[in-house]
Amino acid sequence: MKLKLNEISKSFGPVKANSDINLTVNRGEILGLLGENGAGKTTLMNILTGLYKPDSGSILIDNQLKVFHNPREANKNGVGMVHQHFMLVPVFSVTENIILGTEPTTTFNKIDLTNAKEKVLKISSEYNLDVDPNQLIEKLPVGIQQRVEIIKILFRDAEILIFDEPTAVLTPQEVVEFFEIIKNLKKAGKAIIFITHKLHEVLEVCDRINVLRSGKIVGEELPKKTTNKKLAELMVGRKVNLKTNRQIVEKGEVLLEVNNLSILSENKEPLLSNLDVKLHKNEILGIAGVQGNGQTEFIEALTGLRKISSGKISYFGKECKNFSPRKIHQLGVRHIPEDRQKQGLIGDFSLTENIILNTYYEKKFSNNIALNWSNAKKEAKRIIEKFDVRTNSEEISADKLSGGNQQKLLIGREMSRSINLLIASQPTRGVDVGSIEYIHNQIVMARNKGIGVLLNSTELDEIIALSDRIIVFYEGRVIAEFPSNADPNIIGLAMAGVN
Amino acid sequence: MKFFIYLSNYFSNRETIQEIFLIPVIATLLAIFLGLLLLIVSGSSTQIALTALVALFTGSFGSLSAISETFTAATPLIFAALGIAVGFRAGLFNIGAEGQIILGGMAAVVIGFSFQLPFAIHLIIILLSGALFGAFYAFIAGWLKATTGAHEVITTIMLNLIAYRLLDFFLRMPAIQKEGRNDPISKSIFETAELPRILYLLDPNLRVHMGFLIAIVAVFFVYWLIFHTTIGYEFRAVGKSVEASKYGGINPAITIVLAMSIAGLLAGLAGACQIAGVLGRATPGFSAGIGFDAIAVALLGRAHPIGVLFAGILFGALIAGGRAMQVSANVSLDLITVIQALIIIFIAAPILIRKLFPWIFK
Numbered sequence: 001m002k003l004k005l006n007e008i009s010k011s012f013g014p015v016k017a018n019s020d021i022n023l024t025v026n027r028g029e030i031l032g033l034l035g036e037n038g039a040g041k042t043t044l045m046n047i048l049t050g051l052y053k054p055d056s057g058s059i060l061i062d063n064q065l066k067v068f069h070n071p072r073e074a075n076k077n078g079v080g081m082v083h084q085h086f087m088l089v090p091v092f093s094v095t096e097n098i099i100l101g102t103e104p105t106t107t108f109n110k111i112d113l114t115n116a117k118e119k120v121l122k123i124s125s126e127y128n129l130d131v132d133p134n135q136l137i138e139k140l141p142v143g144i145q146q147r148v149e150i151i152k153i154l155f156r157d158a159e160i161l162i163f164d165e166p167t168a169v170l171t172p173q174e175v176v177e178f179f180e181i182i183k184n185l186k187k188a189g190k191a192i193i194f195i196t197h198k199l200h201e202v203l204e205v206c207d208r209i210n211v212l213r214s215g216k217i218v219g220e221e222l223p224k225k226t227t228n229k230k231l232a233e234l235m236v237g238r239k240v241n242l243k244t245n246r247q248i249v250e251k252g253e254v255l256l257e258v259n260n261l262s263i264l265s266e267n268k269e270p271l272l273s274n275l276d277v278k279l280h281k282n283e284i285l286g287i288a289g290v291q292g293n294g295q296t297e298f299i300e301a302l303t304g305l306r307k308i309s310s311g312k313i314s315y316f317g318k319e320c321k322n323f324s325p326r327k328i329h330q331l332g333v334r335h336i337p338e339d340r341q342k343q344g345l346i347g348d349f350s351l352t353e354n355i356i357l358n359t360y361y362e363k364k365f366s367n368n369i370a371l372n373w374s375n376a377k378k379e380a381k382r383i384i385e386k387f388d389v390r391t392n393s394e395e396i397s398a399d400k401l402s403g404g405n406q407q408k409l410l411i412g413r414e415m416s417r418s419i420n421l422l423i424a425s426q427p428t429r430g431v432d433v434g435s436i437e438y439i440h441n442q443i444v445m446a447r448n449k450g451i452g453v454l455l456n457s458t459e460l461d462e463i464i465a466l467s468d469r470i471i472v473f474y475e476g477r478v479i480a481e482f483p484s485n486a487d488p489n490i491i492g493l494a495m496a497g498v499n
Numbered sequence: 500m501k502f503f504i505y506l507s508n509y510f511s512n513r514e515t516i517q518e519i520f521l522i523p524v525i526a527t528l529l530a531i532f533l534g535l536l537l538l539i540v541s542g543s544s545t546q547i548a549l550t551a552l553v554a555l556f557t558g559s560f561g562s563l564s565a566i567s568e569t570f571t572a573a574t575p576l577i578f579a580a581l582g583i584a585v586g587f588r589a590g591l592f593n594i595g596a597e598g599q600i601i602l603g604g605m606a607a608v609v610i611g612f613s614f615q616l617p618f619a620i621h622l623i624i625i626l627l628s629g630a631l632f633g634a635f636y637a638f639i640a641g642w643l644k645a646t647t648g649a650h651e652v653i654t655t656i657m658l659n660l661i662a663y664r665l666l667d668f669f670l671r672m673p674a675i676q677k678e679g680r681n682d683p684i685s686k687s688i689f690e691t692a693e694l695p696r697i698l699y700l701l702d703p704n705l706r707v708h709m710g711f712l713i714a715i716v717a718v719f720f721v722y723w724l725i726f727h728t729t730i731g732y733e734f735r736a737v738g739k740s741v742e743a744s745k746y747g748g749i750n751p752a753i754t755i756v757l758a759m760s761i762a763g764l765l766a767g768l769a770g771a772c773q774i775a776g777v778l779g780r781a782t783p784g785f786s787a788g789i790g791f792d793a794i795a796v797a798l799l800g801r802a803h804p805i806g807v808l809f810a811g812i813l814f815g816a817l818i819a820g821g822r823a824m825q826v827s828a829n830v831s832l833d834l835i836t837v838i839q840a841l842i843i844i845f846i847a848a849p850i851l852i853r854k855l856f857p858w859i860f861k
Contacts, residue, residue, distance in 0.1 A: 305745060326748030335746070343746045346739045357736070357747040366729045373727070 001062055001078055001159040002026050003048075003191055008057035010043055017043040018215045021057070025160065025191040030182060032206030032223075033195045036235055036432035037403050040215040041195050045162055049081050050074035061160070080153025081162040084169075086145050090138035095120050097137055098152045123154050127184050142290075143174035150181065161185060162193045167201060171290045172460055172492030179205050197235070197433070199228045211235055236434045247448065251468065252281025254317075255421050255452040256302070261311030263297055263476075271297045272476045275311070279421070279452045284443065286467030287456040290495050294476035295456050296338065299425050302454070303335045304328045316420065329358050332420035336410060336427050338456070340403075344410045347399030351391065352380040354398050355413055387412030388438065404435030411442060422446055425456040440466060460495070464488055521859060523799050523806075525852050526845035527813060531555070534838040538830060551828035558823020559816035565823070567698060567707040571777060573815025574707075575600070575769035577714040579793035580800060580807045581721045582637075582765030586651075587802035588725055589758035590738035595640055595655025596766040597790025598662035602636040603629035603767025605669055607774040608781045611688025621691040626713075626771050633767015634760045636662070641759025645752035651759065659790070667783060677780070685781040694776035710772035715808065717765065722804040724761075734758050766790060795843050814839065 005023040009016070017040045025031045035041045046052045048059065050068030059066045061077055068074040088097050095117050104112040120133045129147045137145060146166065153161060163182070167175045182192055182205060194206060202209050203223045211219045211234040219234045233239055256279040263272040272294045279285045287295050300306035302313060304325040313320050315331050329335075337343035345354050356365050356376045364379075365372050380394040389409045391401060398406060407427065415422070424443060428436045443466060447453050457463050463470055470482040472494040480494040493499075535548045543551075559569045579596040586593035606628040616624065640654040669675055670683035677686050697712065698705035725731040736744040737754045744751055769789060778785055796814050800806030821835035845852055853860050 303746075324748065324750075325746060329748060337746055339742075342740065343742045346736060346743050348739050349736075353732070353735075356732075357743065360732050360747070361729055368729065370723075370728050371732060 001191055003079075003160050004060040004063070005044075005048070006058045006060060008044065008047060008054045008059075010047060010052060010054050016215050018047070018054070021212075021215075021217055023210060023217065025193055027159075027191055028186055028189050029208070030186050030192045030194055030206045032202035032209040033193055033212060034197065034199070034202055034209055034231060034235055035195075035212035036197060036434075037430055038432070039212045039235075041212055042164070043215075044212070045081065045164060045193075045195065048074065048162065049079055075156050075158070078157060078159035079162070080156060080158025080160070081164065082146065082149045082153065082166060084165040086149050088137045088145060088148060090136070092137060093133065094131055094135050094137065094140075094148050094151075095133040097148055098133075098155050100152075102156060119155065120151060123151050127154065127181065127188060129181060141174075142169050143171070143177065146170070146174075146178065147181070150185075158190075160191045160193070162195070164195045165197070166194070167196065167198065169291070171495050172488070173496050175201075199231050202231070203228070213237055232433055236432070238434070249282045249448055251283040252450065254278050254280055255315065256454070257312075257314045257317075258302075259312040259314075261298075261301065261313065262309050263301060263306065264309045270476055272301070275478060277471065277478065279454055281450055281452055282447060283468045284447050284453040284455055284466050286463035286470040287454065287473055288460055288463045288470055288491055288495055289458070289473035291458050293473040295425075295473050297476075298473070299335075299338070299423055299454075299456055302328075302423060303333070326358070326361075332418055334414035334417075334419050334422050336414055336422070336424040338425035338429070340406055340410050341399070345398045345406060348397055350397055351384065351389075351394045351401075351409060352376050354409065355380040355383060355394075357413070359417070383409065383412035383416050386416065387442075402432070403430040404432045407431050407439065408435060411439060415442060415446060419446070419451055422451055422453045423456075424453060426458065427455070428457075428459070428462060460488060460491060464491070522849050522852055523801075523810070523842075523846060525856060525859070526799075526842050529845055529852070529855075530838045530841035533841055534834055537837065538834065543830070547828050547830070551824045551830045551834075554824040554827040555817075555820040557820075558827075559820035563698070563701070564705060565819060567705040568819035568822070569812065569815045570707040570711045571815070572818040573811045574710045574714050574776065575773050575789045576793050576796050576814050577808060577811035578710075578717060578769035578772060579766045579790055580796035580811055581714075581717055581804060582633075582762035582769075583793055583797035584800065584802040584804065584807050585721060585725065585734065585758055585765070586762040587797060588731070588738050589734040589754060590741075591641075591644075591651050591755065591758055591762070593637065593640075593655055593759065593762045594652055594794065595637060595658050595763070595790070596769070596793050597786055597788065598655065598659040599633040599636045599763040599766035600770035600773070600786045600790050601662040601666050603633035603770030604774045604781055604785055605666060605770075606632035606767070607692075607771035608685045608688060609675070611692040611774060611779075612686040615689050615691055618691045621689070622694065622775070625688070625692045625775050626768060629771020629774070630764045630767045633770060634764035637763020637766065638756060638760045641756040644759070645755045666781070666785075670781060670783060683783055687780045688774065692775055693779065694772065706777065708772075708776035710776040713768075713772070714811075717768070718804045718808045721765070725804065730757065766793070769793070792839070795839060798843060799846055 003025045005021055008018055008021040010018040021044060033041055043052065047054050050071045050073050066077055095113060098120055099116045104116055106112045117133045123129065124131050129151055131144055131147050131151065137148065166178060170178060182194065186192060194202065196202060206223055209221045209223060209231065210217050211231065213235060221231060258275055258277040261272060261275040262270065265271050275298065289295055297306060301308050304323045304327065307322065315333060320328065341347060346357065360366060360371065365376050377394060384391060384394055387408045389405050389412065391405065401409065411427065427439050427443065431439065443453055443455065455463065455466055468484050470484065470486065470491060471478045472480045472491060474495065474497045479499050482491055535552055538548045538551060539545060558565050560566055579600060583593050583596055607625050610625045610628045636658060640651050640658060643649040643654050644651050667683060670685055675685050677684050694708040694710050696705060696708050698707060725734065733749050733754045736747060736749055737751045741751050770786065773785065774781065792814055796810045797807060800810035817835050817839060821832050824830050825832050
C-alpha cells in the first residue's frame with residue numbers, strides 16, 4: 001500500500017503543530033521521520049492514526065481519499081502504530097494481548113484462543129518474530145514485548161506501520177535484532193514510517209529521510225548522500241557540534257567511595273548486591289546498563305532517598321550513615337534526577353518556586369519562618385539567564401517549558417551553587433539536540449573544574465562520549481569496567497549480561 | 500480515591516481569572532435559577548417562585564439585620580473552609596472538619612462554663628482550647644496517614660462518626676448536662692466567655708459577632724502561611740509531588756501531620772466561635788453540618804483564602820436568605836441544600852459551564 005499525506009496542517013490555538021506537510025511512503029520502503037521533541041512528529045502521527053482531525057489537507061491511501069474519525073477506522077484501513085510506551089496488559093498472555101479489541105469468537109461469544117494462537121504463530125514465523133504465545137507479558141524482556149506490539153498490528157492486517165521511537169527502550173543487541181525485523185517487514189512489502197531523533201539509526205535502516213522542524217518538513221535526504229552533521233543541522237536549524245571537547249585531565253583524590261553496598265527490596269529480594277564503586281576528582285564515571293538493573297536504586301541510595309541494607313557510602317572520606325537528601329545536598333553533592341517531571345521539578349510550581357526546591361530553607365531564601373521571594377526571584381532570573389532557559393517570565397509554571405528548557409533549569413539550579421560532586425541521571429532524556437550539546441558541555445566543564453561526575457545513562461553513545469571510566473550494571477551488580485576508549489560492542493554485550 | 504485526588508489537584512492549580520471568578524459566579528446563578536425552576540415544576544406558582552427569589556436576596560443582603568445574619572452564618576464556614584483549603588494545598592482531602600468542629604465546640608463549652616475569668620482572657624482561652632482540640636482531633640488522622648498510609652478520607656469520616664457519639668455521651672455526663680434537664684444539653688457558658696456582638700450599639704439584636712472579624716484576620720493569616728512561609732511552601736510542594744518534595748529535602752510525613760493539624764485547628768476555632776458567639780451551649784446537633792458545607796466552600800473558593808472568604812459569605816447568604824425565603828414564601832429550607840449541591844456540581848464540572856455559555860469564555 002502507498003500512503004500519501006497532502007498539505008496537512010494542524011494548529012492548537014496559536015501554535016502551528018503541523019503546517020502544509022507533504023509526505024509519501026511506498027510499499028516496501030522505510031521512511032525515516034527525524035525531528036526534535038516538539039517538532040510535530042507526534043501530532044502528525046496522531047492525525048494519521050485518527051486521533052486528531054487535520055485542519056486542512058488530506059490522507060490518501062493507494063490514491064484514494066481517506067478520512068479517519070478514530071483510531072479504529074485508521075486500523076481498518078491498514079494503518080498500525082507501535083507506540084514508544086507499549087500498550088500491553090502485563091498480566092495477560094501474549095495471545096490475549098494481541099487479540100485485545102478484536103477477539104475472534106466461537107458460538108455463544110466464547111473467545112477462540114486456539115485459532116488466535118495459530119494465527120499469532122503464523123505471523124511470527126512469517127516475519128521472523130520469535131515469541132511464545134502463551135507467555136505472560138510481565139515475564140518478557142522489553143525487546144520481546146515490542147515484538148508483541150508488532151504482531152498486534154500485523155494481526156490487524158496493517159500494511160502501513162508506524163514506529164514511534166522504537167529503539168529508546170532497547171539494549172544495543174535488541175536494536176540490532178529490531179533492525180532485522182523491520183528489514184523483514186520491508187521485504188514483505190509493508191510501508192514503514194520510522195520516527196526517531198537518533199541520527200545513526202535513520203542512516204542505517206531508512207531508504208529516505210524526512211526532517212521535521214517546527215511543524216514543517218525542512219528537508220528530504222537519502223542516507224547514502226547525507227551525513228550525521230547535515231541531518232543534525234536540518235533538525236536544529238543551525239550548526240551543531242556533535243563531538244564534546246574532552247581534554248585529558250589527571251584524576252584526583254577519591255570523592256565518593258561505595259563499599260560492599262547491598263539493598264534488598266521489601267520482599268527481601270536483592271536489588272543491589274555487594275557494590276564497590278569509587279569516583280575521583282576530575283573524573284566522569286559512566287554507569288551503563290539497560291534500565292532496571294539497579295541503577296535507579298543505586299542513585300537513590302547515594303542521594304539519601306533510599307535506605308541501604310548493608311555496606312558503606314562515604315563522601316569526601318567520611319561515612320554517611322542514613323543521611324537525608326538534605327544533608328547530602330549540604331555536602332555539595334548535586335543530583336540531577338532521572339525523571340525531571342516527577343522528581344526534579346514540580347510542574348505546577350512557577351520557575352521561581354522550582355529554583356528554591358532544595359534550598360528554600362537556606363538563609364538566602366528564608367528567615368526560618370517567611371520566604372524571601374525577592375531573593376528567590378533574583379536567583380531564578382540569574383539561572384534562567386546564565387543557563388539559557390528560554391522563557392519570557394520566571395513566573396510561568398515549569399510544565400509550560402519544553403523538555404530541554406526544563407532540564408536546563410534543573411541543571412542550572414544544581415550547578416550554579418557550590419558543588420563538589422554531581423550525580424546526573426539521564427541528563428539528556430527527551431531533550432532536543434541543541435540542548436544535549438549544551439548539557440554535555442556543562443558536564444564536561446564541571447569535571448574540568450575539579451568536580452567528580454557520576455553519569456547514569458541508558459544511552460550508550462552518551463556514556464561513551466562523556467565518560468573517563470565506564471562501569472556496567474547488570475542485575476544489581478557491576479559486572480564490568482571499561483576505559484573510555486573501549487569498543488561499544490563489547491560494552492553492549494556486557495549490558496546484556498555477557499561478560 | 501482518584502476522584503478526590505483529581506479534585507484536590509484541580510482546585511489548587513494555577514488558573515486564569517475567568518476560572519477563578521467567572522465559573523463560581525455562573526455556577527451560583529445557574530444553581531439558583533434551576534432551584535427556582537424546580538420549585539415551579541414541583542407545583543408552586545411562578546408568583547411564589549418570584550417571591551422566594553426576592554426573599555433570598557433581601558433576606559441575605561437587603562437590610563442591616565440581613566447582612567448581620569449572613570456574616571453570622573458565614574463565620575464558622577470561613578474558619579472550617581480555610582482549614583480544608585490548607586489540607587487541599589498539602590494534597591489532603593479533609594472530610595473531618597465536622598468532627599473537629601464538635602471537638603473544638605466541646606472544649607469551648609467546658610472552658611466556658613467551668614470558671615469565670617476576666618473578659619478578654621476568658622475569650623482567648625476559650626478560643627485557644629477549641630483550636631487545640633480541633634487540631635488534636637485532626638492530628639490523629641494526619642498521624643495515621645503519615646505512619647500507616649491510611650487514607651485521610653476514610654479516617655476522617657470515621658472520626659466524624661466517633662465525634663457524634665462522643666458528643667452524645669458528653670452531653671449526658673452529670674458534670675456537663677444542664678441541671679434539671681433530661682434532654683442532652685450542656686450548661687451555658689459565662690458571659691465573660693462570649694464573643695461580643697460587633698453591632699451591639701446599633702441594635703442589640705444584630706447577631707454578627709467578633710468571630711467574623713477574627714475569621715477575616717484568619718483569611719490573611721492563612722494566605723500568608725500558604726504563600727509566604729517555608730511551612731506553606733512545604734505544604735504545597737508535598738501536595739503537588741511527594742517525590743519531588745522528598746528530593747528537595749522535605750519530610751512528607753511531618754508535613755502531612757502538620758498540615759492536618761492546622762486544618763483541625765481552624766475547624767476547632769469554627770466550633771469554639773459557634774459556641775462563644777452564637778449558641779452559648781452545646782446540643783446534639785450543634786455542628787449543624789458546617790464541616791460538610793465548609794468542604795463545598797473550600798471547593799468553591801478554589802482552596803484560596805480570599806476565594807474561601809467570598810465563598811463563605813455566599814454560603815452564609817444562602818443560609819440567611821433561605822430562612823427569609825421559608826418565612827415569606829413558605830418554601831422549604833431544603834431548597835437551599837439543593838441549590839448548594841447544584842453549585843458544587845457545576846463547580847466540579849467546569850467544562851459543562853464552558854459548554855453551556857461558550858460566548859462568555861471566548
